[in-house]
Amino acid sequence: MSLRNGKRHTDTPVSVPARVEPFVPKTDHNPKELRSWAKRTGFVSDYSAEAGTSAGENTDTAAGFNFEHKNEASSPKIEIDPILGRTRRDRGNEIQLENGVTTTRKDNDRVLNLGSENQKKVGVNANGVVNKESNDHGISAVAPVPEVKKEEEDMAEGDVKVNMYVDGEEPGEGEWQRPPGLKCGLRENPGLVALIYYGLQHYLSLAGSLVFVPLIMVPAMGGTDKDTATVISTVLFLSGITTILHSYFGTRLPLVQGSSFVHLAPALVIMNAQEYRNLTEHKFRHIMRELQGAIIVGSIFQCVLGFSGLMSLLLRLINPIVVAPTVAAVGLAFFSYGFPQAGTCLEISIPQIALVLIFTLYLRGISIFGRQIFRIYAVPLSVTIIWIYASFLTAGGAYNYKGCSPNVPSSNILNDGCRRHAYTMKHCRTDVSNALSTAAWVRFPYPLQWGIPIFHFRTSIIMIIVSLVASVDSVGTYHAASLRVNSRAPTPGVVSRGIALEGFCSILAGCWGSGTGSTTLTENMHTIDITKVANQKVVELGAALLILFSFVGKVGALLASIPQALAASVLCFMWALTASLGLSTLQYGQSTSFRNITIVGVSLFLGLSVPAYFQQYQSSTSLMLPSYLVPYAAASSGPFHTGIKELDFAVNALMSMNMVVTLLVSFILDNTVPGNQQERGVYVWSRAEDLAADPSLPSEYSLPRKVGRCCCCAKCLGV
Numbered sequence: 209m210s211l212r213n214g215k216r217h218t219d220t221p222v223s224v225p226a227r228v229e230p231f232v233p234k235t236d237h238n239p240k241e242l243r244s245w246a247k248r249t250g251f252v253s254d255y256s257a258e259a260g261t262s263a264g265e266n267t268d269t270a271a272g273f274n275f276e277h278k279n280e281a282s283s284p285k286i287e288i289d290p291i292l293g294r295t296r297r298d299r300g301n302e303i304q305l306e307n308g309v310t311t312t313r314k315d316n317d318r319v320l321n322l323g324s325e326n327q328k329k330v331g332v333n334a335n336g337v338v339n340k341e342s343n344d345h346g347i348s349a350v351a352p353v354p355e356v357k358k359e360e361e362d363m364a365e366g367d368v369k370v371n372m373y374v375d376g377e378e379p380g381e382g383e384w385q386r387p388p389g390l391k392c393g394l395r396e397n398p399g400l401v402a403l404i405y406y407g408l409q410h411y412l413s414l415a416g417s418l419v420f421v422p423l424i425m426v427p428a429m430g431g432t433d434k435d436t437a438t439v440i441s442t443v444l445f446l447s448g449i450t451t452i453l454h455s456y457f458g459t460r461l462p463l464v465q466g467s468s469f470v471h472l473a474p475a476l477v478i479m480n481a482q483e484y485r486n487l488t489e490h491k492f493r494h495i496m497r498e499l500q501g502a503i504i505v506g507s508i509f510q511c512v513l514g515f516s517g518l519m520s521l522l523l524r525l526i527n528p529i530v531v532a533p534t535v536a537a538v539g540l541a542f543f544s545y546g547f548p549q550a551g552t553c554l555e556i557s558i559p560q561i562a563l564v565l566i567f568t569l570y571l572r573g574i575s576i577f578g579r580q581i582f583r584i585y586a587v588p589l590s591v592t593i594i595w596i597y598a599s600f601l602t603a604g605g606a607y608n609y610k611g612c613s614p615n616v617p618s619s620n621i622l623n624d625g626c627r628r629h630a631y632t633m634k635h636c637r638t639d640v641s642n643a644l645s646t647a648a649w650v651r652f653p654y655p656l657q658w659g660i661p662i663f664h665f666r667t668s669i670i671m672i673i674v675s676l677v678a679s680v681d682s683v684g685t686y687h688a689a690s691l692r693v694n695s696r697a698p699t700p701g702v703v704s705r706g707i708a709l710e711g712f713c714s715i716l717a718g719c720w721g722s723g724t725g726s727t728t729l730t731e732n733m734h735t736i737d738i739t740k741v742a743n744q745k746v747v748e749l750g751a752a753l754l755i756l757f758s759f760v761g762k763v764g765a766l767l768a769s770i771p772q773a774l775a776a777s778v779l780c781f782m783w784a785l786t787a788s789l790g791l792s793t794l795q796y797g798q799s800t801s802f803r804n805i806t807i808v809g810v811s812l813f814l815g816l817s818v819p820a821y822f823q824q825y826q827s828s829t830s831l832m833l834p835s836y837l838v839p840y841a842a843a844s845s846g847p848f849h850t851g852i853k854e855l856d857f858a859v860n861a862l863m864s865m866n867m868v869v870t871l872l873v874s875f876i877l878d879n880t881v882p883g884n885q886q887e888r889g890v891y892v893w894s895r896a897e898d899l900a901a902d903p904s905l906p907s908e909y910s911l912p913r914k915v916g917r918c919c920c921c922a923k924c925l926g927v
Contacts, residue, residue, distance in 0.1 A: 391740040394462065394693045394908070398743075406741050407750030409584060413735045414464055416587040416782040418447055419767050421467045423775040424549065425723055428837065429479050430491035433643040433768055441764035442653040443467050443722050448755035450713035450726045455748050459698055459706035460909055461689045462747040463732045465713060469786060470678045470867065471724035473541050473840070474670050475499055477861045480837055482844035493658050500661035500718045503725050506671025507714035510679060514708025520700035523683065528796040528889040529804050529878045530871070531684035533811040534677065535730060535790025537870035539783040540816065546780040548836040553636035553773035555606070556598050560777035563590040568781075583738050587778060591770070598771055599638045607637050614640045635773045647765035653758060658721040669858040675714070675725070677867050679707050682728045684793050687891050689732065693742040699894045702909045730789050731782070797889025804887065807877045815870030822846045822864040839864070 392398050392406060411418070422439040431439070443466070450465035478484075479495045487494060513519050550557035567586035574582055582589070601607070607614075612626035614633040634640055686706060690697045698706075706728075714725035736742045757763045797804055823838065826845040833841055846860025862868050878888065 389740060390693075390742055392743040392746060394742055394744060396743060397745060403743075403745055403749045404753075406739070406743065406746040407753060409739055410735060410741060410746055411464070411750045411754060412588050413584050413739060414466070414729060414731055415591075416778050417469075417729050417731045418443065418464075418466050420770075420775050420779050420782070421469070421472055421724060422722075423768070423770060423772065424779065425472065425475060425479075426492070427772065428476065429495045429723075430487070432492070433641045434646045434765075435492055437643040437647045437761065437765040437768040438651070438653075438657075439721075439723060439764075440767050441651060441758045441761060442657075442720050444754050444764070445653045445758035446713075446717050446720055446722050446726055448751040448753075448758065450716065451751040451754075452748055453713060454706070454709055454728070455744055455751075457705075457911060458709040459686055459702055460744065461686065461693065461698075462736070462742050462744050463685065463689055463728045464735075464747060464751075465710070465726050466729050467717075467722060467724040468678060468681070468727040468729065469538050469542075469783065470674060470681055470727060471503070471671075473538075473865050473867065474502075474674050474861070475723055476545075476837070476840040477843050477864065478502065478667055478670070480833065480841045480843075481857070482841075485832060494662075496658045496721055496723060497660065497662045498664065498667060499723055500658070500721050501663040502667035502671040503718035504661060504715055505663065505668035506675040507711045507718060507725060509672045510675040510711030510714065511708050512711075513675075513679065514704045514706070514711060517701070517704055519679065519704040519707045522679075523700050523703060523891070523893065525875065525879050526680055526683050527878055527891060528684070528793045529807055530874045531680055532790050532793040533808050533815065533874045534680050534867060534871045535684060535793065536787045536812060537790075537815045537867040538677075538681065538730075539785070539787030539790065540812070541866040542779070542783045544839050545836045546776060546783060548834075549776035550773055550780055552631065552776075553771065555601065556594060556636060556771060556773050557777040557780075559597065560590060560594045560774055561780055563593060564778070564781050580738070587781070591774065591778060594774060594777075595638065595770065598636070598774065601636070602638045607633050609633070636771060638769070638771055641769040643765035643768040644762065647761040647768075649761055650759060651761040653720055655719040656721070661718065664854070666854040666857040666861075670861050671725075673862055673868055674865075675711070677871055678710070678725065678727045680871060681730060682707060682710060683891075684790075685728045685730055685732060687796075687893075688793070689736070689742075692733065692736045696894045696908070697892060698909050703893065705911075730786055733789055734785060794889075796891070798887045801883075801887050803881055803883050804889075807874060807881065810877065811870050811874035814873050815866045818869045819864045819866050822848075822860060 392402070397403075398406070419440055422436055422443055426436040426439050447464065447466040451463075454460075454463065454465050478498060484491065484495055484498075513522075547557075550561070564586050567582040567590055571582040572580065574580070607629075609626065609629045612629050612633070614630070614637050683703060686703055687697055710727055714727070717724065717726040794804070794808065799805070819839070819842075822842045823840075825842065825847045842864035843857050843861035846856070846864060848856055848859045848863065850856055
């Protein structure tokens with residue numbers, strides 16, 4: 209025994225009940241720091257009023273801890289969800305002092321007592337009755353992680369419900385609340401001036417995805433500078449139209465539609481087929497019509513997939529472990545094209561890549577007038593600076609060679625020295641394009657502007673499979689966007705409706721002749737993160753401005769004047785960003801699981817290695833094409849031979865595309881290798897029952913009233 213401060217103490221250790229601090233929600237926290245698997249996927253138990261706990265050894269039988277001070281006036285009840293770290297509403301029962309019998313308590317009592325029995329878990333059933341032997345999903349005060357993990361693993365699929373309010377409070381009945389961190393929420397109206405500013409900001413941040421695809425695709429098809437300007441104007445027009453359609457009749461999320469990188473790889477494969485290499489007359493129009501027919505057929509398949517409800521069934525097999533490597537492969541597929549094309553003019557491409565990285569990584573935290581200029585406008589700002597720099601190089605004579613003219617086609621050059629310099633002048637000089645001088649001031653894109661589409665079985669099969677890849681890409685974007693705007697995840701019917709409308713929009717793209725289909729841009733997630741704007745009106749107004757700009761022919765011509773090396777440098781960054789956004793989807797599963805990392809690693813490796821085998825099967829193509837186009841010539845010279853030319857072409861083309869092989873491998877492995885839902889990170893979509901439970905959900909995803917009445921019987925469309 210010892211005497212301390214005048215009081216007698218014993219040396220024998222005495223178990224002291226652990227002090228349980230109240231779960232008070234923080235107002236200044238970073239939501240990303242608190243996200244667990246349950247928070248990311250919306251997993252909670254069916255027993256929404258549960259607050260189970262377990263106690264350690266305790267010799268005191270009546271020790272209690274008051275969470276809040278009582279007062280005479282009854283105040284609204286506040287209960288903190290221990291998993292999500294936010295308040296629960298309308299919870300009338302809590303755990304009270306354990307007295308050896310099952311009891312209930314009043315609303316104003318807020319007392320928690322740790323029982324005296326060793327590690328005995330105290331639970332509350334749905335009626336608010338304390339049950340000491342409860343097996344409900346509780347949170348242990350001593351070792352919460354093992355308890356939660358074990359019970360979640362044992363929980364059946366039917367025992368979970370959807371709760372997607374991740375970062376903020378649940379809205380009241382019929383009410384939508386802006387999530388923390390957003391400047392402009394989904395249903396807000398910030399005023400006309402703010403809408404115009406946010407709309408321009410939104411689309412400028414997506415400039416790298418909207419306008420740079422035609423800059424590298426049209427010249428590879430044999431198109432002129434005027435053709436490039438026309439395709440860019442068409443892409444702007446279609447992006448505006450399809451974005452508005454998707455905002456009203458699709459998932460109704462603030463997502464921009466545009467020319468996807470998913471369709472770029474098959475377009476390069478088709479245009480580099482052997483029969484098109486030696487075309488000299490109307491080569492561009494012939495290839496464009498071939499692409500139009502293939503896109504239309506693939507888009508019809510996507511429409512059927514969505515409108516028939518088959519997409520709702522397919523959603524059960526699409527998980528983050530499938531989406532992550534597939535989207536990453538879309539960006540990584542162009543690693544052999546990006547820098548080899550940009551390297552044609554190193555004095556422009558290296559400064560461009562360095563500057564965009566400096567803006568996005570090193571200067572991202574710098575604000576000017578309260579705006580993170582360098583982070584939001586990294587691509588357009590860096591392109592403007594390097595374009596001006598390239599103009600100075602051109603004006604200073606950096607690309608002037610004696611006796612050589614940049615305006616003479618390389619096929620007409622007789623001087624060997626000039627022939628070597630012609631390629632450099634074409635890719636580096638800022639004055640070689642005649643788009644500004646040949647384009648009209650006003651031009652309206654119209655359907656079939658390149659002629660009647662050409663339909664072939666081989667190209668149609670390619671685009672049908674590619675439409676599946678685009679659908680998987682969009683599924684991941686829909687889920688991530690629903691979490692960004694703090695809304696519940698859409699129902700499978702709403703997802704099917706979005707996929708069906710993407711198919712319809714791609715049909716429009718095929719009819720107008722943009723060269724690629726129209727899908728939801730993966731870069732939407734990056735734009736919402738950096739601009740902190742996820743507003744439907746902003747996206748719609750920006751789309752309307754995009755349509756107006758598409759009617760001004762000089763706008764497309766100005767963009768078509770960007771040097772090809774500069775465009776390829778920007779795309780190097782955009783493709784890397786696409787790959788990183790795809791891999792970020794792994795946060796919705798257990799990224800440390802050996803099962804998951806093995807599936808992702810094997811899928812990516814085979815997705816890069818198997819196509820390399822098909823691309824390098826016959827090296828004769830390397831003598832006919834530039835090095836950066838050789839990987840896209842496997843359709844005509846691949847190892848698959850059955851004697852059926854159409855089938856051989858389609859299979860060789862598909863197996864030479866990285867994203868197709870990656871999707872195939874990851875889809876098979878993820879759906880055959882055993883793993884529970886928590887480990888796989890299965891997407892949690894809303895159920896039809898949630899429509900009645902949450903009045904705010906129908907207003908977020910339901911179709912406009914007049915359209916909804918016409919489609920009231922189509923349950924597969926989420927109406």
